[in-house]
Amino acid sequence: MPKVGMEAERRRSLIHATVDAIHERGYSDITMAQIAKRAGVSGGLVHHYFGSKDLLLAATMRYLLTELGRAIREGLAKAETPRECISAIIAGNFSHDQFRPAVIAAWLAFYVQSRTTDSNSRLLRIYAARLASNLTFNLRSFMPRDDARRIAEGTASMIDGVWIRQALSDGSTDRQAAIALVEDYVETQIAAHVARNSET
């Protein structure tokens, strides 16, 4: 009798092995054999579960996107005010699971790589649009639509920027500092708007 749930577990372990392999060797240097070895299975099994290297990579990217979405949603569930929602989104992007060297490395690899892979590109675009719309919606409580859009874009840019810079510095991550930098940006921008309004 086959072990129920074995397949899901194997797939997850292979995806984790893929993330780790990208972290250690770099996206362009990983091989199926490395991933299989890292997951402690034979090379053939990876194909059995994912069909091809491309499909394994695509599945890994989807996994990362899903996990990020979940982290953000969890934070949003506890947020009550628009300001808290914004903080939840920011914190979600730097949550414990997300802001680890291996995950950061894999994220950026897919981010950059997706530029030349339509299906991956589409996934990222959908995620980015949702993030932008969510940020914009909550910023609308503090400023006009156009400004909200602009600051949302700035916030997203800074989140991505902090991530990419973290990838390069092989040192340990500092979630608090990362969050503080982005929060500071948002806070200062909101404050500027509030000040401007109270002047009039």
Next chain:
Amino acid sequence: MPKVGMEAERRRSLIHATVDAIHERGYSDITMAQIAKRAGVSGGLVHHYFGSKDLLLAATMRYLLTELGRAIREGLAKAETPRECISAIIAGNFSHDQFRPAVIAAWLAFYVQSRTTDSNSRLLRIYAARLASNLTFNLRSFMPRDDARRIAEGTASMIDGVWIRQALSDGSTDRQAAIALVEDYVETQIAAHVARNSET
């Protein structure tokens, strides 16, 4: 025409071909044959000039760094006040030569890839340190050292963030919007500090 100079021209044309190839195919999918074809030369010649694929890629990355450095230095030469220096640095990062799709794509590819390549990593670190120190120095005119360091890091993060987001959107680049976003960050932060100081 003397053969001297011919070599430099060939090298440059191969480097440009490499940048374009990365843009079109992605870092992990480029081949020497593609690059050679794109540059209109034989495959063997690339080795003759660069020795190996790794060396060609390293040379391409050095070229990008040099060009970026040159763009910034040119702007800085005309800047007089610290504030103008900051703007020059920002503008340099989004100068006409730098903020093109192919260059952005290549930049990010090297950026991400350098994580697993020591020699490239070192180059990027040196550049990043110089940028940070330069920004910090000029921000010191407006705020204490620790704040200057923090805002310098924020500025660099936002520059990188704008870049990476541009790579994903296949559309045309908007230098003005990119500059405005980063300038807004710096300006608002400086204003906040000035306001705080004038309060006391």
Next chain:
Amino acid sequence: MPKVGMEAERRRSLIHATVDAIHERGYSDITMAQIAKRAGVSGGLVHHYFGSKDLLLAATMRYLLTELGRAIREGLAKAETPRECISAIIAGNFSHDQFRPAVIAAWLAFYVQSRTTDSNSRLLRIYAARLASNLTFNLRSFMPRDDARRIAEGTASMIDGVWIRQALSDGSTDRQAAIALVEDYVETQIAAHVARNSET
């Protein structure tokens, strides 16, 4: 139902699946997984029953030979004159069970493939020798030994030729036309001999 007979049924169904798989995918492209799926059993079971792919294929070939032999023997049982025997042999080769696209395809595949597989080659040779000897024996009633041998060879060649040509035309089979073509050959040859004899 007793388990005895179950095994024979499973084996037969796997052999039929093999024949169908050869027909649909071609001898060089069939896999054990396909055959197992087609027979509605697990991949492991095929090995359990046949030991290996080669043995399954050998069993399939033996099955085809046996069925053909049976079809011919059944016809011969009803034949009384030498001429009727010849017709029975021809008709047996194009009997309903034999002259179906899937069976034809499998036959030819084994026919051609046996060239490089000693054990299969031996089986075919035995069958061919029996066919030749049978045809020759019955043709002896109408002509000298040497001519009988030659016309037997011609008859066998034409049977094989009609078969191979049928394999290529994906259309439906026309047993009557196939039989008529071969019968015409035999009839004309016999007639020529009879005419020659009556001349003298």
Next chain:
Amino acid sequence: MPKVGMEAERRRSLIHATVDAIHERGYSDITMAQIAKRAGVSGGLVHHYFGSKDLLLAATMRYLLTELGRAIREGLAKAETPRECISAIIAGNFSHDQFRPAVIAAWLAFYVQSRTTDSNSRLLRIYAARLASNLTFNLRSFMPRDDARRIAEGTASMIDGVWIRQALSDGSTDRQAAIALVEDYVETQIAAHVARNSET
């Protein structure tokens, strides 16, 4: 400077190696490595020239068809009467170049294999149609259209049948016997028609 004509020579030598490999190992067991070794080149070169195993096999089949067509055309060029044309077609099919064990083996392999490969199937069909039309046309001098068509089909069947039987017998080929068998069929059929006509 590259050797002019080297490419054509290489391709031809690889195609010959393919034919020989099919003869020796059988269609379903040949590997690119075997073919390369037999041609005395590296494995990579085969891909360089043909792109893939499938394309190499397709090129080999086209080569065999072309050679057969050439052999027949050469014979036809010397034929003057319809009867001579028929003999030329038959002789062409068993010409020295065609009726060799390796070529026969390869021919049959492709013949059978083409059933599941559309592009190959199409090529064979075109050739078969041309052969049938050519035979029919020349037989029309001796018999009505319908009979001519039937005998043309019979002739083609016998040619194919002689070929397939030759493939199985690993012995040396006997071109004269093969030709005689088919000629006998045609001759007897024509004679029968002539006799029938003179009766009336």
Next chain:
DNA sequence: AATGAATGAGTTTTCATTCAT
């Protein structure tokens, strides 16, 4: 200097076979 044919090591992929359940 320049070419591009040729190599061969390395990678993905396939699949018969095994084996724990």
Next chain:
DNA sequence: GATGAATGAAAACTCATTCAT
């Protein structure tokens, strides 16, 4: 007996690199 997950050997294919011309 029966399953199908897992293996690993063998195959196709890719491509940086070399080298004769």
